[in-house]
Amino acid sequence: MTVRPENRHQAALLRLLRDGERSRAELGDVVRLSRSKLAVEVDRLVALGLAEQSGLAASRGGRRSGLVRLSPRLRFVGIDVGATSIDVAVTGGDLEVLGTASEPCDVRQGPAAVLDRAMEMVAKLRAQGLAEEVHGVGVGVPGPVSFRDGVPVAPPIMPGWDRFPVREAVSQELGCPALVDNDVNIMALGELHAGLARQVADFLLIKIGTGVGCGIVVDGNIYRGVSGSAGDIGHIRVDDFGPACACGNTGCLEAYFGGAALARDALAAARGGQSPYLAERLETRETLTAADVGEAAAAGDAAAVRLVREGGRRVGLVLAGLVSFFNPGLVIIAGGVAGLGHTLLAEIRSVVYRRSLPLATGNLPIVLSELGGTAGVVGATRLISDHVFSVD
Amino acid sequence: MTVRPENRHQAALLRLLRDGERSRAELGDVVRLSRSKLAVEVDRLVALGLAEQSGLAASRGGRRSGLVRLSPRLRFVGIDVGATSIDVAVTGGDLEVLGTASEPCDVRQGPAAVLDRAMEMVAKLRAQGLAEEVHGVGVGVPGPVSFRDGVPVAPPIMPGWDRFPVREAVSQELGCPALVDNDVNIMALGELHAGLARQVADFLLIKIGTGVGCGIVVDGNIYRGVSGSAGDIGHIRVDDFGPACACGNTGCLEAYFGGAALARDALAAARGGQSPYLAERLETRETLTAADVGEAAAAGDAAAVRLVREGGRRVGLVLAGLVSFFNPGLVIIAGGVAGLGHTLLAEIRSVVYRRSLPLATGNLPIVLSELGGTAGVVGATRLISDHVFSVD
Structure with a gap:
């Protein structure tokens, strides 16, 4: 059963209350209703089970x-x-x-297995008494999504998911409204709601994970572009004659940097004798990851530091162009590879501040996300609550 | 004297009527007011002198x-x-x-002289009986503008204009509301109102004039960024080791292409003996312009064709990145250098369609503007009418 506000006044009231308890006087100030009309709307929200009285405010x-x-x-x-x-x-x-759960799971197992697993995790949390009823569910997936249809569209690292009705499936399973978006967009919404972007209307979130993506927020809303692919910056050209990319072009940002490129370069550095640290690590393992490069760099391994700095420079070159174009109020760097930390950040900053227009960088902070793993799930609940607390 | 709508219903009615005469029934369908409330608002607009009755609609x-x-x-x-x-x-x-005027005028004469000249041109049009009263004026200038303050901000090619109160001056002179924006943004609004972008919510207008700029439209509105510099793409990097740019970096788009770069390269081609056509032209003139390159290319001069194609390739490389990032519904190429026509357009298209993500280019038209010189002035009236027909 889905309870939604009946009109835009009720929707506005619910969004205000999402940020915390308010007095009727405060609510009236913001939604600009007469005292009697406000009372009618608040009473309806109480009757619908969406709000409740909670005492008297200070005079x-x-x-x-x-x-x-x-x-x-x-x-x-x-x-x-x-x-x-x-x-x-x-x-x-x-x-x-109120509660979280996290489990390793390979997305390549396909939608049926992965979503079953997710539903089990939700059921476990509910069994702990955390949620009698669920009023909405937001889902992020690591690939392009048709937001309108609630389905992944030709996602490169998600075999079997193309056009799978994720929104339908999850909505039916939990008996509530559902929305699906890509993982970068929900992270950006998480930053908007609970992170460093709380007061910022227009910002970019750069996620550096296996690949590189960007969440774009315009006036407090995710900008998705006409076919939902906005922010897909991993294949922006850095150079004409760079390494070959999985997309068929050469010199794409992702071919230079990101978790996958970093693992490739780490292996080459270990085998080529440039990195004693990574070579030693490779003796006990089958392969190397971006995290190994991070540890090597932290331990002072020169080759690893060089990999991080060169990667940061390339991200910076692409970001400098985007900053000139979009003139954001904030840039947040997030994702697993952002764990490489301040060496990476310093390099990105240095290039952006040097190459972007002074007018665009004058007051522009470039920062590492402070939310860590919760940005995505919180953003997903923000996404669905925006929908449930609306009359669209 | 400024007459503005008294509430948002009246504002919505005025914007509808801007697109043409409507019956009361049609107006009621769109603004969702009861017949009696609609009649009240329409009567008020008539009383304010903003609208009038004009007969009876078909049944x-x-x-x-x-x-x-x-x-x-x-x-x-x-x-x-x-x-x-x-x-x-x-x-x-x-x-x-209803009437236009165009005169050569060097913006470097400074704001007093240039705006006086513009006011004289307006006065002449009014003297022809075109405008008894003026209800609003929009102004575009060739440089960065603080839209909120109505002043140019450190505009590189407008000496003497920095922080000059253009909006104030024009508003006082004509006795009506005024707004000031940069020339690329008003061209984009012109395309939105009367050009190829009429049905498109999210699009980019690339203006290639002396420099290169971009107008960004999100959901039918100009996106200006947090400090008003959004779309300033002339200094996006094409290559690390390109020609030195006036901004102090190397390899910027404008250092490679645009009216100024093209004139420089044409001179070099003429003097270096690569272009017989341009060399001959230079014998009778002191210098060469982008228009000369266009004529040489049209006449089949190989060096000139090469300049146009290489320029198009560089614009295409930058645009490909912006298309991946922004996923627009349309890209319009405009400005004086767009007069180089289909050779330029073909090269831009070829690079964008090859380098941008398939999802972003699937249904993406890249076209030359069809408005020519009127895009800017029409866009300027669109800008001010959006303001006058609102309750902000």
């Missing part, structure tokens, strides 16, 4: 105003399907995280 | 509905200040052009 001079808050029974679920993991969170109506 | 089955149109006395003025010219237009409330 503002006259009669004390009644406090209103979201119903404490509201629950949203966020699911972040990654290439090699599933993260799940249950939140209240205010998107405060 | 939709019942009583014939009254027709409403904008007052035929409404007038907007658009002023497009270029590097070397001023264009002015007077339009009706529906932005149909």
Whole structure:
């Protein structure tokens, strides 16, 4: 059963209450309704089970105003399907995280197996008493998504998922509204809701994981472009004569940098004798990862530091162009490879501040995400709560 | 005296009527007001002198509905200040052009002289009986603008204009609301209103003039970025080791291509003996321009064709990245150098279609503007009419 606001006033009230308890006087100030009309709408939200009275506010001079808050029974679920993991969170109506779960899972097992697994994780959290009813679920997946249709579209690293009705499946399973978006967009929404972008209307989130992607927020909303592929920056050209890329071109950003390129270069450095640290590590393992490069760099291995700096330079070159074009208020660097930390960040900053227009970088912070693993799941609940708390 | 709508219903009605006469029944369908409330708002617009009754519509089955149109006395003025010219237009409330004027004028004469000149051109058009009263004026200038403050900000080719109160000056002079934006943004608005972008919510307009700039339209509105510099793509890097650019970096797009770069390369080709056509032309002139390169290319001069194609390739490389990032529904190429025509367009298309993501280019038209010189002035009237027909 889906309970939604009946008009845009109720929707506006719910979004205000998502940020915390308010007095009726405060609500009236923001939604600009007369006291009597506001009372009607608040009473309807209470009757619908979406809000409740919660005491009296401190006096503002006259009669004390009644406090209103979201119903404490509201629950949203966020699911972040990654290439090699599933993260799940249950939140209240205010998107405060009540419980999370995380498990390794290979997305290449296909939608049936992966979504079953995610549903089991949600069921376990609910069995702990975290959610009697679920009022909405947001899902992120590691590939391009038709947001309107709620399906992945030709996702390169998700065999079997093309056009699979993820939104339908999850909505039916949990008996509530569902929305699906790509993982980078939900991370950007997480930053907007709970991270460093809370006060920023226009910003970019650069996710450096296995590949490189970008979440674009315009005026507080995800910008998806006309076919939903906006922000797909991994194949922007860095140079004409760079390494061959899986896309068929040469010199793409992802062919130079990202988890996959870094693993490739680490292996070459270990085998070629440039990196004693990585060579030693390779003796006990079958392969090397971006995390190994991070550890090697932290231990002072010169070849590893060079890989991180060169990667940062290439990300910086692409980002410099995007900053000139988009003139954002903030750039957040996130994703597993962002764990390479300040060496990477320093290099990105140095290139962007040197190559972008002074007008565009004057007040531009470039920062590492502070949310870590929760950005995606929180963003997923933000996505679905925006929908549930609306009249679209 | 400024007449503006009193509420958002009236504003919505005015924007509808800007696209043409409507029956009350049609207006009611769109703004979703009861018949009686609609009648109140329409009557107020008539009383304010913004709209008028204009007869009876064909019957939709019942009583014939009254027709409403904008007052035929409404007038907007658009002023497009270029590097070397001023264009002015007077339009009706529906932005149909009633009269235009165009004069050469060097923007380096400074704001006082240039704006005086523009005011004289407006006065001449008004003296022809085109505008008794002016209800709003939009102004475009060839440099970065603080849209909020209505002033140019450190514009590189406009000495003396930095922080000059253009909006204030023009508003006082004409006794009506005024807005100022950069020339590329008003061209994009012109395309949105009267050009190839009429049905497109998200698109890019690439202007190739002396320099290269980009107008960004998101959901039918100009996206300006946090400090107003969005779309300033002339200094995006094409290569690390390209020609030195006026900005202090090397390999910027503008250092490779645009009117200024093309004139430089044409001179070199003429003097270096690569281009018989340009060498001959140089004998009778002091210098060469982008237009000379266009004529040489049209006449089959190989060196000139090469300059156009190489320039198109560089624009294409930068645009390919922007298309992957922004996933627009349309790209329009405009500006003086766009006069180089289909050789240039073919090269740009070839690179974008090869280098951008298939998802982003699947349905992406890349076209030459068909508006020519009027895009800027029409866009300027669109800008100010959006403001006058609003309650902000």
